[in-house]
Amino acid sequence: MPAFRRVLVANRGEIAVRIVRTLRELGITSIAVFSEPDRAAFHVLQADEAYLIGPGPARESYLDLERVIETAKRVGADAVHPGYGFFAENAAFARACEEARMVFIGPRPETLAALGDKLAARAIARRAGVPVIPGSPGPVESIAEVAALAHEIGWPLMLKAAAGGGGKGMRIVRSEAELESAWTLTRGEAQAAFGDDRVYVERAIERPRHVEAQILADGTGRVAFLGERECSVQRRHQKLLEETPSPAFDAETRAAFGEAACRIARAAGYLNAGTVEFILDEQKRFYFLEVNTRLQVEHPVTEMVTGLDLVAEQVRIAQGEPLSFGDQPPEPRGWSIEARILAEDPAAGFLPSIGRLSRLRFPHGPGVRTDGGIYRGCDIPVFYDSLLTKLVVHGTDREQARRRLLRALHEFVIEGVHTNLTFHRWLASHPAFVAGDLSTRFLEDHFRPEVLRPGTEVTEAAVLAAALHARAERVGVALPAEEAGPRRSAWRWSARPGEGEPR
Amino acid sequence: MKLWVTLEGRDAEVEVTAEDGRLFLEMDGRRIAADFHQLPDGEVYSLLVDGRSWEVRVAPDVGVLQVTVHGMTLPVAVRHPLEKALLGLERAPDARAGETVAAPMPGVVVAIRVTPGERVVAGQAVAVIEAMKMQNELTARHAGVVSEVLVAERTTVAAGQPLVRIVPEGA
Numbered sequence: 066m067p068a069f070r071r072v073l074v075a076n077r078g079e080i081a082v083r084i085v086r087t088l089r090e091l092g093i094t095s096i097a098v099f100s101e102p103d104r105a106a107f108h109v110l111q112a113d114e115a116y117l118i119g120p121g122p123a124r125e126s127y128l129d130l131e132r133v134i135e136t137a138k139r140v141g142a143d144a145v146h147p148g149y150g151f152f153a154e155n156a157a158f159a160r161a162c163e164e165a166r167m168v169f170i171g172p173r174p175e176t177l178a179a180l181g182d183k184l185a186a187r188a189i190a191r192r193a194g195v196p197v198i199p200g201s202p203g204p205v206e207s208i209a210e211v212a213a214l215a216h217e218i219g220w221p222l223m224l225k226a227a228a229g230g231g232g233k234g235m236r237i238v239r240s241e242a243e244l245e246s247a248w249t250l251t252r253g254e255a256q257a258a259f260g261d262d263r264v265y266v267e268r269a270i271e272r273p274r275h276v277e278a279q280i281l282a283d284g285t286g287r288v289a290f291l292g293e294r295e296c297s298v299q300r301r302h303q304k305l306l307e308e309t310p311s312p313a314f315d316a317e318t319r320a321a322f323g324e325a326a327c328r329i330a331r332a333a334g335y336l337n338a339g340t341v342e343f344i345l346d347e348q349k350r351f352y353f354l355e356v357n358t359r360l361q362v363e364h365p366v367t368e369m370v371t372g373l374d375l376v377a378e379q380v381r382i383a384q385g386e387p388l389s390f391g392d393q394p395p396e397p398r399g400w401s402i403e404a405r406i407l408a409e410d411p412a413a414g415f416l417p418s419i420g421r422l423s424r425l426r427f428p429h430g431p432g433v434r435t436d437g438g439i440y441r442g443c444d445i446p447v448f449y450d451s452l453l454t455k456l457v458v459h460g461t462d463r464e465q466a467r468r469r470l471l472r473a474l475h476e477f478v479i480e481g482v483h484t485n486l487t488f489h490r491w492l493a494s495h496p497a498f499v500a501g502d503l504s505t506r507f508l509e510d511h512f513r514p515e516v517l518r519p520g521t522e523v524t525e526a527a528v529l530a531a532a533l534h535a536r537a538e539r540v541g542v543a544l545p546a547e548e549a550g551p552r553r554s555a556w557r558w559s560a561r562p563g564e565g566e567p568r
Numbered sequence: 569m570k571l572w573v574t575l576e577g578r579d580a581e582v583e584v585t586a587e588d589g590r591l592f593l594e595m596d597g598r599r600i601a602a603d604f605h606q607l608p609d610g611e612v613y614s615l616l617v618d619g620r621s622w623e624v625r626v627a628p629d630v631g632v633l634q635v636t637v638h639g640m641t642l643p644v645a646v647r648h649p650l651e652k653a654l655l656g657l658e659r660a661p662d663a664r665a666g667e668t669v670a671a672p673m674p675g676v677v678v679a680i681r682v683t684p685g686e687r688v689v690a691g692q693a694v695a696v697i698e699a700m701k702m703q704n705e706l707t708a709r710h711a712g713v714v715s716e717v718l719v720a721e722r723t724t725v726a727a728g729q730p731l732v733r734i735v736p737e738g739a
Contacts, residue, residue, distance in 0.1 A: 078687055233701065244669070245575060250696070253678060254703055309659035416672045417700040424609065424625070451700050479639075482589040507661045519640045526622045527635040528573045530615050533584040533604040534626040534633060535571060 069093050069144045069168070073137040073470070074147030075158075078438035079454055080362070081108035084146050087376035089113075096140055100134060102125035102446040107447045108436045115142060121448040127270060134161045144168035144383055146376075150450070153359035154181050170383040172336050172358045180228045180356040183195060183227055184265060190353035192334040195325045198344065198352045200267035208248050212241055214266050214517035221269040224248065226255035226262075227252070233258045235302050237269050255277045271444055272504040274345040275299065276311050277357075278326030281375070283337040289394045290323035291367050294340075297503040298492065305485070306492060307363035308532040309370055311345075312463060312501025318349060329356065337382045338364075338375055338484055362405070362455070362472065365436055371460040400466040401459045405494075406437075408451040409481035412517045417451045420444070423481035428473035432459040433465070445482050453484065463501065467493055487517050574645040596666045666715070666735035669706050671725040675699030680721055682732060694732045697725070712736050 074084045081097060085108060088095040097112035109256050118137050119126035126132070137145055141321045147161050153171065156178040162169040171177070180186045184204070187197045194227055204227050205211050215222055225252030232468040237246045248264075255264040260345040279291040295311035296304040314322070314465035326341040333356065340361045342354040362528055366373045372395055381389060408418045424440040437454030439445075445453070450549040455475055460466030471493050477486055492498055497511060504510070519527070569581045583594040593600045603616040607623075625636040632643040671677075679696040680686060693705040694714070712734040718733050735739040 246693075250703060253696075257678075257698065257703075258701065307724065356623050370690075394665070413672070416704065417702065419673065419700075424612070447699060449700065475638075478623075480636060482739075484639065490639075517639070517640075519642065519732055521642060522576055522620075525595075526615060526617060526624065526637050526642055528575055528580055528582065528595070528627055528643045529600070529602060529617060530604070530613060530624040530637070531620070531633045531646050532571050532573055532593065533591065533602060533615070534613070534635075535646040536569060536584045537604065538605075552616050 069380065071140070071142050071144055071472070071491060072144045072147065072170070072380070073098065073133075073140065073142035073167075074108070074125070074135070075152055076144050076146075076150070077103055077106060077108055078449060079436050080148040080150075080360070080438075082111050082374055083113045083436050083437050087374055087380070088146075090374075091377060091380060092379070095555050096134060096137075096142055098127070100448070102448065105443065107440050114140065121446060122189050122503060123151065123448060130150050130158055130161060134158075134165055136299075137162070137167055138165050141168055144170055144380075146379070147169040148527050149357075149359045154357070158484065168383050170337065170379050172339065173334070175324065176333055176335060177358050179360050181228065181344070183225065183229065183355050186333075186355055187353065189327050189332050193328040195329055195353045196350070198267045198270065198354070201265045203362050204263035204265050208244055209250065211238075211266055215241070218266075218268045219272075221267045221271075223267045224251045225267060226259060226264055228259035228261040228263070229255060229382065233302075234264075256327075270344055270346050272506055273297075274311070274313055274503055275342065276306075276313070276322070276345050276351065277340045277342040277361075278323060279361075279364070280326055280330050280335070280339050280341060281373075281378055281382070282330050282337065282339070283388045284336060284385055285387050287388055287392065288327045288330045288335065289325055289388055289390070291371055291373070291394055292397045293319060293322060293495075294361075294363055294366055295503065298507050299505050300496075300508050302505075303496070304363065304405065305407075306402065306404050307366055308400065308463070308466070309366045310397065310554060312503065313345060313349060317425045319350075321544055322351060325351070325353070329353065336414075343408060363403050364451070365434060365455060365457045366401035366403045369457060370397040370399055370435065372398070373393045396533065399459055399461045400430060400463045401457060402463075402466045403468050404470060404489045405452055405485075406454045406456055406477070406479070406489070407485050408445050408453050408482045411485050411487055411488035412514050414485075414514075415433060416483075416486075417447075418445070418483035419447050420482045422479060424478060425480070426476070426478040427454075428456065428476035430473070430476070432469050433473045438494065451477065453482075456489075464499075465500065470511055479484055491516050572647045573646070621694060650656060654677050662728070666712060666733065668708055668730045669694050669732040671727060671729045671731055671735065672704075672706070673697075673727050674701050675704075675725060677721055677723045677725055677731065678703060679715055680732070682717065684714050684716045684717055686711060687737065688734060689715060694734075696730075706731065708732075708734055710734070710736070724737055 071094045074081045085095040096118045097115040098110050099109045110416045118132050147153040156174040159169040164224040201394045221239045224236045236247045236251045252262040261519040275295050276295050293311050294309045296306050298306040339355040343351040345351045371524040409415045421444050427435050434457040460467040460469050472492050573580050573582050587590045591602045593602050605614045611627050612625045628632045632645045635642050635644050675697045678698045682694045688708045690709050691713050697705045716733040716734045
């Protein structure tokens with residue numbers, strides 16, 4: 066297969082920028098697509114070409130299969146990189162690419178279909194001799210059926226969307242009292258996110274760790290394990306911080322783990338990059354969870370310790386070339402941590418925040434990488450997810466990486482929207498995090514909104530800055546405040562723009 | 569010059585003086601050397617407090633200054649002492665006026681869980697809003713009776729748009 070000349074990136078935000086970067090390094094023309102509110106988005110500015118594919122709602126643009134395929138065909142793309150989310154795990158989209166004689170940079174359509182059905186994926190894992198968590202053999206039809214299953218496998222349970230992934234459409238249910246609300250919300254989210262409201266049941270494991278295996282499989286039958294990533298720090302099953310290696314792993318666990326992941330990949334006839342997700346219980350037994358048939362959000366931590374460019378490997382594999390490193394993956398070096406910087410307010414229930422980035426300054430310096438889809442002055446639209454940028458650090462060991470993360474968080478300035486920068490500072494300083502004592506219940510166990518309240522030094526600095534600002538603004542105002550009366554005083558002018566008063 | 573500075577309900581009196589071009593602040597009986605230098609970034613300042621370096625943004629907002637330090641934004645009210653005294657004479661707002669559950673961000677109302685006349689307890693979910701692909705339950709802060717449901721399900725709402733009004737029982 067000849068090398069690609071033109072690759073369309075069927076995505077937006079930081080991952081579209083990430084892919085465009087590698088395409089440029091490889092000398093491949095990058096083609097972006099964008100929705101109307103994304104006209105001035107960073108991925109549009111960075112790509113060689115960019116084409117409009119519809120209005121803001123994802124369903125009418127980034128998820129409009131015909132429009133994306135028609136655009137890719139019309140502009141003469143050789144291949145399509147789906148990123149993550151949107152069409153990344155969509156077999157119909159991969160098939161449509163093939164039918165239009167374009168290469169889908171990812172697994173084969175039949176693999177996407179088989180592994181995208183979480184129940185079929187569990188069957189593949191069982192056949193490969195990899196342990197799975199006890200649960201319903203198929204989708205459950207009613208609340209009564211879930212309640213009956215609970216008698217067999219016990220509370221708490223997980224309700225999961227059969228078509229789910231990326232943490233969407235799943236909920237823990239601790240007792241029968243919570244079941245009705247959880248059933249309705251999970252099915253509603255599943256329908257909204259995937260157009261499929263089937264859900265299934267699994268036993269929930271208390272204080273589990275989430276550890277996943279990065280694999281690459283090429284067309285020559287090679288399957289490589291590129292180490293694990295621990296992604297235990299989550300909120301509502303959305304990962305917030307990831308690291309590699311896992312603080313819970315020793316060499317023996319890692320070897321067994323990598324071997325299990327590769328067995329599943331081989332059993333599924335896997336091609337290209339993928340992630341096999343596992344749950345690790347407190348006895349360090351791992352259970353297969355699902356295969357994410359795509360590049361993961363957190364792939365940069367693996368790149369930091371292996372020195373590989375996973376997007377470049379994906380392109381090689383899609384071009385029919387073997388893995389760049391042959392049979393011997395690079396030995397991982399050091400430790401890497403990624404913090405997902407989100408437009409949301411941890412102090413107010415993690416509500417999403419939208420707006421214009423009035424001020425932005427990225428961290429720099431040794432061992433720091435940011436993968437972002439933002440620039441100063443850009444708008445954060447309401448239609449898409451809240452990931453602004455990923456802050457990735459690399460250190461010789463976990464402690465150096467952790468301190469480096471704190472240092473980079475200190476440098477990072479994002480204003481105009483609420484962000485979770487302060488949350489990450491709290492997290493990276495927490496004794497349990499320092500000790501590597503993680504679980505997916507980390508936030509439930511340790512986080513309260515009050516922990517983000519500013520300390521005395523910060524409040525004092527704010528009080529002094531406000532006083533100095535008010536004093537500075539008053540300079541040049543002729544009327545003393547007392548004569549002007551309380552409602553028209555200079556102090557109020559400084560705090561009320563747009564009233565036509567001198568400032 | 570003396571200023572009343574209020575942060576999260578706590579007052580402090582701050583006196584700012586200039587001596588030989590240097591600024592001093594007096595607060596809680598302490599005298600603090602300060603240097604306040606505006607950066608080209610507009611509302612952003614470098615603040616040195618007894619040598620300790622802070623980067624702060626001071627943005628005027630309705631009735632307060634929004635001060636951002638270390639990524640945390642704090643609303644600080646600055647008033648002249650006379651104004652402060654006058655404000656104290658104003659009536660406190662009626663605590664038993666009830667509450668309005670509003671959309672905390674733009675999104676789509678996917679469910680309204682209550683009907684007018686329904687009694688709700690504190691913390692009860694009254695509506696579900698979907699934004700940025702996540703569904704969020706909105707809850708009543710206080711117990712009461714639903715007086716009005718202001719939007720229908722599937723409505724797209726703006727941030728701050730009232731959804732449900734709740735009045736105290738017997739009001």
